[in-house]
Amino acid sequence: MSGSPTSKTKRPPFSRLQNELSRLIQRTPPGEKLPSEPVLAKSLGVSRATLREGMRTFEARGLIRRRQGVGTFVVSQLKVIETGLEVLESIERLANRIGLAVRMGELVISETMANPEISERLQVEEGTRLTNIARVIYADDRPVAYLVDILPPNILAESELQSGFNGSVVDFLIQRGNPGLSKSFTDIQAVAAESSIARLLEIQRGDVLLLFTARLYSDMGEIIDFSYSYFLPGYFRFHVVRNVDTHVAYNV
Amino acid sequence: MSGSPTSKTKRPPFSRLQNELSRLIQRTPPGEKLPSEPVLAKSLGVSRATLREGMRTFEARGLIRRRQGVGTFVVSQLKVIETGLEVLESIERLANRIGLAVRMGELVISETMANPEISERLQVEEGTRLTNIARVIYADDRPVAYLVDILPPNILAESELQSGFNGSVVDFLIQRGNPGLSKSFTDIQAVAAESSIARLLEIQRGDVLLLFTARLYSDMGEIIDFSYSYFLPGYFRFHVVRNVDTHVAYNV
DNA sequence: TTAAGTCAATTGTCAGACAACTGAGAGAGC
DNA sequence: GCTCTCTCAGTTGTCTGACAATTGACTTAA
Structure with a gap:
């Protein structure tokens, strides 16, 4: 049997x-x-x-x-x-597919304490130590994106990133295989660049940026990463296929 | 029962x-x-x-x-x-669900000829007559969105819109039932408001706007509507659930 | 007390049948 | 010749009934 x-x-x-x-x-x-x-x-x-x-x-x-x-x-x-937004894909891999040369510059890793806003979004207690990963992404030697990831140290410690980090936290976690990832909940906004970000991206303060605010969920349903991603318009195109639900029309 | x-x-x-x-x-x-x-x-x-x-x-x-x-x-x-972007939902219905009072103002319907850009996106011949529907959407008496739909007249004629149009072309087509709708391919950008749009939305020229450029497909696979939608940040929140595809990691 | 066995409930899969619908060809009428 | 109607084979839509595989709780024996 x-x-x-x-x-x-x-x-x-x-x-x-x-x-x-x-x-x-x-x-x-x-x-x-x-x-x-x-x-x-x-x-x-x-x-x-x-x-x-x-x-x-x-x-x-x-x-x-x-x-x-x-x-x-x-x-x-x-x-x-x-190529749509339905699948979360790192900039590195996306650029690789379309034949664009990208590199990461100015990797800044720091430890911070969870302020009220972050603690609520990451669902950790206020004051918890957090790993903060910030870097600018360049395409053809021009800055095109500024990415910030915030994670608890037990998910990703600073020491792990010393080697084999190509700029994508998602790629890094997938490669490590633990914890397993499931979904990313991404919020889409248009914002004006504040001065500190404008300087990093070599644009004028007040210029428009596309901002993705994302929470990354493990396969156990826990939030393991909170990230801000600022994109310069024109260098990346994001799209989404939306279904038309003709059902709900009857319920209005 | x-x-x-x-x-x-x-x-x-x-x-x-x-x-x-x-x-x-x-x-x-x-x-x-x-x-x-x-x-x-x-x-x-x-x-x-x-x-x-x-x-x-x-x-x-x-x-x-x-x-x-x-x-x-x-x-x-x-x-x-x-409430995410996966399902195409009219602003009217979305606002209705969250208890926000919206109204349509300044409905401007005109006939235009297809210029090269539009003709390519709508996949019609250059010079084809097109119905052009533009309107501002107000929430709590403040303009929050500016919507433009461009369709061939055989899909939607100007005369049909004289009654029973609440501001949403999608709702109108669903209610009419013909042609059947299937999907919308939506492009997401951040842009600075040009003067004409700034005036309509009562903001300053250069202020940031979220722009959705969408192609609407019938169930026969034809493009039946091309639309620009400008949204004032802060009044609407758009988000998308993105799946993490751990497969592709091995192919890099 | 603990371990193994039993059993009812539930989803997973299968086979066969008929209904509803479509497109094309055959045939009748002009 | 042309057009219209009818018929029919092919395809998807749905139904019925059955059995297999799995699970969790219960029962029983050591």
């Missing part, structure tokens, strides 16, 4: 199915029709009911479109989602 | 089911267990297979968590997603 004779890792059918479906959709040209459900179910080795459960998740994400009596079709605008 | 059991609702079962499930999940406290699938299916008047298809979409969005042999549980952080 407990033996698994020749089976490899026996992943649940649904999990494997999602992977197979994802690959199938990705390699099918947009607008093209997928095989019919009975055919697909047989070829993927699952029942039609299970297949349909999997398809629903892709339909909800807008990757496929199903038309009764006709078939299931792959929708375009796939890469859009990957 | 509410209404007649023999009523012939024209809405497709799955669409109605999504609405019912959404309401059920919203009014169930986080951490609480939902009724078992057989019970829920019977009470919602659908088969267990259809119910499970619906549940998959909510599970994919992280609103519920299912554990084999135990049950289905409501996950917290529900309101976050609903």
Whole structure:
């Protein structure tokens, strides 16, 4: 009973199915029709009911479109989602993908005490010691972003950052693997540059900046990082795909 | 129970089911267990297979968590997603929910010709006639947003807007039901107010504004609306939940 | 007291069937 | 030839019933 004779890792059918479906959709040209459900179910080795459960998740994400009596079709605008705000990606990796040379300058690590505002956002007690990581990001030798991360020392100590830190706290935590990360709750604002930040970014005081204020959650649901990110307009483009919910219209 | 059991609702079962499930999940406290699938299916008047298809979409969005042999549980952080940028919601409805009084002023409808930039974004030929809808949105008698929508006249004619237009093109199109809407691709920028917009919003030229540039897609995949939306900082808060993709870390 | 076994409840998956809808081709009428 | 209607095969939408896998609580024996 407990033996698994020749089976490899026996992943649940649904999990494997999602992977197979994802690959199938990705390699099918947009607008093209997928095989019919009975055919697909047989070829993927699952029942039609299970297949349909999997398809629903892709339909909800807008990757496929199903038309009764006709078939299931792959929708375009796939890469859009990957570069959008839906996925948290470090500037370094993003720039790397589009072939832009970025470097980090002026890494300033300090220890601070949690003031009332920070303590509330990080959900720690007032006065707790915190690691404060600030740095300017340069693209083509021009400053384009100013990033500040604030974390408890038990999450990330100053000594750990002496080597192997490329400027992205998220990348660093992912690489370390502990704690596991889940989501980032990002607030989007437009602000005028105050003098200290203007000097760092080599712009005029009062110039417009895009400000992301983010809380990073571990997979246990705890807040493990609070960050401010100031971006110079024009050097980065942020976008988001928003679903239109026609349901709620009836409830108004 | 509410209404007649023999009523012939024209809405497709799955669409109605999504609405019912959404309401059920919203009014169930986080951490609480939902009724078992057989019970829920019977009470919602659908088969267990259809119910499970619906549940998959909510599970994919992280609103519920299912554990084999135990049950289905409501996950917290529900309101976050609903007020976030993931769902396109009109200012009117958003303000309505948070109890803010908004009104529309100075509705200016005009006809323009597509210039090169617009023609490319709307994917119509240069010189095509377009309906141009501009208006300022007031909250508590202060201007807080300036919205411009640009559409082909066959989508929305000037005459249609004479009655029943509350300021939201999206709400108007949803209510009309044709064409069906699917997604909005929204670009996020920080800009300085130019003089004409500063005058409309009663601010100083050069003050910071949050600018959303959006393309609205029909369910057929066509672009049916191009819009600029200028927001005064402080009156609206936009946020987005970003997933951390730990996979890509290995590919760098 | 502790450990192992039993069992009811719940989700996961499957097979088969029929309903609803679509598009294209066949055929009748002009 | 042309147009309109009808038929029909193909596809997705939904339902029914069943069994497998897993879990947590309860029972029982040492």
